[in-house]
Amino acid sequence: MIPVVFIHKGNSSYLYNTLYQLRQTNPLVKMYLLGTEESRVYEPLAETILIGSLSEEADLFAGVYKHYSTNSESFELMCIQRWLVLKAFMIKKDIRRCLYLDSDVLVYEDVQRLSDAHAHVGMTLCGISGHTNFVDRNVLIDFCAFIFDRYAGADALSALEKHYHAFVAKHGAGGVSDMTLLTMYAEKNPQKVENIYFSNGLPTFDPSLEVGEEYFEMENGQKKILFNDSKPYGFLKAEQKPVLFYTLHFQGAKAKSMMLKYIPVKSVLFWIQYIKYTGMYYFQKIKSKIV
Structure with missing residues (x-):
């Protein structure tokens, strides 16, 4: 692989x-x-x-x-x-x-x-x-x-x-x-x-959530994304049809802060590790300021 x-x-x-x-x-x-x-x-x-x-x-x-x-x-x-x-x-x-x-x-x-x-x-x-x-x-x-x-x-x-x-x-x-x-x-x-990156209705890869307003429906400055069977879909305006995205790109601070929302399956293990790694991140930040 x-x-x-x-x-x-x-x-x-x-x-x-x-x-x-x-x-x-x-x-x-x-x-x-x-x-x-x-x-x-x-x-x-x-x-x-x-x-x-x-x-x-x-x-x-x-x-x-x-x-x-x-x-x-x-x-x-x-x-x-x-x-x-x-x-x-x-x-x-x-x-x-x-x-x-x-x-x-x-x-x-x-x-x-x-x-x-x-x-x-x-x-x-x-x-x-x-x-x-x-x-x-x-x-x-x-x-x-x-x-x-x-x-x-x-x-x-x-x-x-x-x-x-x-x-x-x-x-x-x-x-x-x-x-x-x-x-x-x-x-x-x-x-x-x-x-x-395609804008003709074929399944595609995301250049950035904030890119594509000429083709896709947008919401609050980002492509409007809906999930079906844990897969993200945008909506192509001209063809009036949903489009599968293989990836989503969270470019920029605003988008990165919203990544959690776009993870469709969050198990108990996810939340345990999320708390663990978030804690490690903030510990590293605090430690770097002290040093």
């Missing part, structure tokens, strides 16, 4: 929700959490590997990175570095193909079946983001080389700077991010990358 990989520095109050829901829908899947010492509390649920042991190339990239975004430099740099960390991990563990997920994505389907459906490509985008990425190691290696090329030399940097100014002029904020690089790579390599 295809393994699932998360990359998450530190600990977050919502992280147990993500791991629990994946285990509910994929009881046999191997989960890896590439994280930090704080992440080790989830070791019974996911094998934890310290990012520091996988960061050699990511550290090299930090030396050539130029910041072209209104978002914080540390945030945008880490978002790009994660692909270099993932590459190092897949090589170290000799993993040919995995599913990379952002740590705020809930899964409601068999990931092996979904991987098989997209086995003809080496990477997947969900909209313009890589938060749900069925990724082949060889294509990831090629993408990581592409990342370095985009920052190599004056001409490459000039192109990124132009993109930054044009983006901010149009959107008011943002700029060059890993999404920029993923989109550029997909445009140059359409045979290797597939967009798995």
Whole structure:
């Protein structure tokens, strides 16, 4: 079965929700959490590997990175570095193909079946983001080389700077991010990358709960989601029909605070572990302030 990989520095109050829901829908899947010492509390649920042991190339990239975004430099740099960390991990563990997920994505389907459906490509985008990425190691290696090329030399940097100014002029904020690089790579390599976000009525993956108002019914700024047989459905406005979502992406603080609501089956064990891991999270926060 295809393994699932998360990359998450530190600990977050919502992280147990993500791991629990994946285990509910994929009881046999191997989960890896590439994280930090704080992440080790989830070791019974996911094998934890310290990012520091996988960061050699990511550290090299930090030396050539130029910041072209209104978002914080540390945030945008880490978002790009994660692909270099993932590459190092897949090589170290000799993993040919995995599913990379952002740590705020809930899964409601068999990931092996979904991987098989997209086995003809080496990477997947969900909209313009890589938060749900069925990724082949060889294509990831090629993408990581592409990342370095985009920052190599004056001409490459000039192109990124132009993109930054044009983006901010149009959107008011943002700029060059890993999404920029993923989109550029997909445009140059359409045979290797597939967009798995659909708005034509087919079952799909969620780019973000707050994205899709042009296609789906919304409620309080988020897609209106109803559950049937523990599966989430949005409602496509034009076709007047429900659409199955294989995943939901809780991007942003508001959405993350609501993740618990979107876990359809909560056993007694869930609540016991929820209290346990929530307590560990707050204990770590208090301890870090004291130290």
